[in-house]
Amino acid sequence: MDHQSENNSHKSVSDSSGLKSSAGILGTLREALLGSHHDFTEGSIGRAIFLLSVPMVLEMAMESLFGVVNVFWVSHLGREQTAAVGITESLLTIVFTVALGLSMGTTAIVARRVGEKDFAGAAGAAAQSIIIGITVSIPIAVIGIVFYKSLFGLMNAEPGVITHGKGYINIIFGANVIIMLLFLINAIFRGAGDAAIAMQSLWVGNIINLILDPCLIFGLGPFPELGVTGSAVATTIGRGCAVIFQFSRLFGGHSRIPIKPGLFHPNFHLIGNLVRISLGGTLQYLVATAAWMMLMSVVGKFGSAAQAGYTIALRIIVVTILPSWGMSNAAATLVGQNLGAGKPLRAEKSVWVAGHINAIFLGSISLIFIFFAGFLVRIFTSDSSVIPFGVDALRYISYGYIFYAYGMVMVASFNGAGDTLTPTLLNLICFWLIQIPLAYSLSLWLGFGARGVFIAITVAESILAVFAVFFFRRGKWRERMV
Numbered sequence: 480m481d482h483q484s485e486n487n488s489h490k491s492v493s494d495s496s497g498l499k500s501s502a503g504i505l506g507t508l509r510e511a512l513l514g515s516h517h518d519f520t521e522g523s524i525g526r527a528i529f530l531l532s533v534p535m536v537l538e539m540a541m542e543s544l545f546g547v548v549n550v551f552w553v554s555h556l557g558r559e560q561t562a563a564v565g566i567t568e569s570l571l572t573i574v575f576t577v578a579l580g581l582s583m584g585t586t587a588i589v590a591r592r593v594g595e596k597d598f599a600g601a602a603g604a605a606a607q608s609i610i611i612g613i614t615v616s617i618p619i620a621v622i623g624i625v626f627y628k629s630l631f632g633l634m635n636a637e638p639g640v641i642t643h644g645k646g647y648i649n650i651i652f653g654a655n656v657i658i659m660l661l662f663l664i665n666a667i668f669r670g671a672g673d674a675a676i677a678m679q680s681l682w683v684g685n686i687i688n689l690i691l692d693p694c695l696i697f698g699l700g701p702f703p704e705l706g707v708t709g710s711a712v713a714t715t716i717g718r719g720c721a722v723i724f725q726f727s728r729l730f731g732g733h734s735r736i737p738i739k740p741g742l743f744h745p746n747f748h749l750i751g752n753l754v755r756i757s758l759g760g761t762l763q764y765l766v767a768t769a770a771w772m773m774l775m776s777v778v779g780k781f782g783s784a785a786q787a788g789y790t791i792a793l794r795i796i797v798v799t800i801l802p803s804w805g806m807s808n809a810a811a812t813l814v815g816q817n818l819g820a821g822k823p824l825r826a827e828k829s830v831w832v833a834g835h836i837n838a839i840f841l842g843s844i845s846l847i848f849i850f851f852a853g854f855l856v857r858i859f860t861s862d863s864s865v866i867p868f869g870v871d872a873l874r875y876i877s878y879g880y881i882f883y884a885y886g887m888v889m890v891a892s893f894n895g896a897g898d899t900l901t902p903t904l905l906n907l908i909c910f911w912l913i914q915i916p917l918a919y920s921l922s923l924w925l926g927f928g929a930r931g932v933f934i935a936i937t938v939a940e941s942i943l944a945v946f947a948v949f950f951f952r953r954g955k956w957r958e959r960m961v
Contacts, residue, residue: 508533514675516735519813520594520820524829528809528836534678535669535805541681542801545688545717549710550794552696554859558787559637560707561860563644565790566634567651569775572768574619574655575662580761581612582666584753587897589670589736590812591961594819598736605667605729606742607749611757612663616656623652634772635779646708654715661718664725669812671736676728684721688713756961759899763906770910774936777918778929781868785929788868791859795869796876799844800883806837807887811895814956818896823957830892830951838884848877868929875933879941886944889951897961905946914939 507526510517511533519527546568554561585608592601623630627648631641661684665677691702691713698704705712729738778789810833817826848855856869890902914935921931 512537512675512678514673517672519672519816520822520825524813524825524832527813528806528829528833531669531672531674531809531812532806532833532836534674535808536802537805538665538674538678538681539801539803539805539808540798541678541685544685544798545714546797547794548685548689548692549714550791551859552692553707553710554787554791556696556707558783558860558862558865559639560643561787561790561865562636562640562783563647563707564710565786565793566631566636566640566775567644567648568790569634569772570623570630570648571651571655571658572771574616574652574658576764576768577615577619577761578612578659578662579764580759581608581615581659581753581757582662583760583763583894583899584608584755584757584897585663585666586670586808586811587756587815587895587961588753589667590672590815590895591819591897593671593736594816601671602736602738603742603746604749604753605736606738607746608663608667608753609660610743610745611750611753612659613656616659619655620653623655624649627652633776635776637783640783643707646705647711650708650711650715654719657715657718657722660722661725664722664729667729667736668725668734669808670815671734672812672816673728673734674809674812676725676734680721680725680728683724684717686717687720688717691716752961756897756899759903760894763894763899763903766903766906767910770906770914773915774918774932777922777932778868780923781929784862784864785868787860787862788856788865788870789872789929789932791856791865792869792872792876794859795848795855795873799841799880800887803837803841803884803887804891806833806840807891809833810888811891814892814895815897818957818959826892826896826957827954830888834885834888837888838881841880841884845877845880848873848880871930872933875930876936879937879944882941882944884944886940886947889944889947892951893947893956896956897959898956901950901956902947905943905950909939909943909946913942 507529511530517530519531549564550561553564585604588604589601592598592604627645628641630648631644636644665680668674668677692710693699694702695705695709695713696707728734775786775789778785810830813829814826817823817829852870852873853866855873856866860866890905893899893901917938918932918935921927921934922929925931927934
């Protein structure tokens with residue numbers, strides 16, 4: 480490693496944040512939103528995090544908006560319809576798990592190649608990741624369409640919930656390739672440092688979904704009244720338009736790693752490398768996803784009102800957690816690119832700065848949830864049987880937000896370095912050996928009811944954060960090769 484360049488990098492970090500004046504802030508904000516080909520391995524870390532995290536935060540907020548808008552409108556149809564959306568979204572995390580795992584490997588490799596200034600290698604990895612995503616979406620679609628009743632049954636769904644949810648789950652799972660591509664292509668943009676393009680694609684998708692959702696659910700104007708199924712149609716059309724926009728950027732020369740059609744021939748060496756890293760990431764999220772599905776099942780033992788309240792609370796929580804994931808993704812990109820550039824100390828410094836910012840943000844959000852939980856839940860429902868569950872979920876889960884802030888950034892940084900094993904082991908221990916047994920014990924055996932599940936979530940996530948910080952300080956992630 481070039482220690483002189485590393486020292487110079489740290490000197491540049493301490494010299495200036497790059498955001499001293501209001502004019503400087505506005506100029507940097509404009510650059511973050513419109514995009515630029517900034518070199519994130521040089522200059523101020525504060526400015527680099529700002530340029531990456533602003534569009535990534537907005538990107539994650541836009542992704543969360545799909546679910547929030549769906550639950551908001553569907554909640555006006557009744558609690559069975561709301562529970563159907565909540566259960567389907569929980570089952571959909573299977574798709575998110577695979578997509579996020581593949582995205583993790585894609586971002587790590589693309590970021591490392593960009594840090595090495597090997598843009599052709601980055602483009603090749605990007606093309607192969609798209610091939611993998613399309614391939615794995617096919618069996619997922621078949622499972623969701625053919626076995627939807629069994630999937631609802633695993634979640635302890637009531638018969639009315641299954642009836643209302645059939646059309647919703649069939650459309651969402653049948654078109655899961657759109658979700659897969661949306662995640663994967665945005666992972667390519669993030670790894671390359673083109674976070675603004677990733678954000679813009681979700682703007683396109685959400686604007687269309689915002690317009691179509693109430694129209695197709697309630698049959699406004701010339702649109703048919705499709706009920707809860709209309710929400711799935713609107714969301715799929717919105718996401719599909721976002722994917723079209725993504726491809727226009729990839730093939731139109733707007734990204735720093737423009738992809739050419741000739742790259743879409745299978746390259747088994749690249750595919751193997753992507754799969755190797757992505758399997759760890761997929762297993763990591765699979766462990767977490769299965770745990771969340773188990774928790775929804777436990778909550779279901781207390782009735783559809785409990786599931787509906789929990790669903791609403793999760794939608795509200797996602798509004799804050801996903802933007803925090805945006806900041807975490809910024810740290811992951813900086814880790815990957817700076818390791819590729821031979822600057823591990825700059826990579827580590829980037830993680831701590833992002834963690835501190837995230838802690839301030841989530842700490843503030845936790846206060847809002849603690850004191851205004853009732854107001855927030857009532858925005859989505861007036862059902863007096865649902866509101867108490869939503870309020871309890873918001874308050875108890877938010878008690879651990881400071882811990883989550885650092886844990887999220889550390890875990891993302893492991894993944895950005897290509898170390899997907901450490902987070903997988905942490906998830907396995909904290910979710911399956913701590914969270915699920917604790918949820919069962921508190922809710923069913925000790926009589927806390929659904930509240931016991933919410934307490935278990937806070938305890939397990941906080942423990943995971945402590946472990947993540949410990950392993951990050953050990954520094955083995957710096958040695959990971961991708």
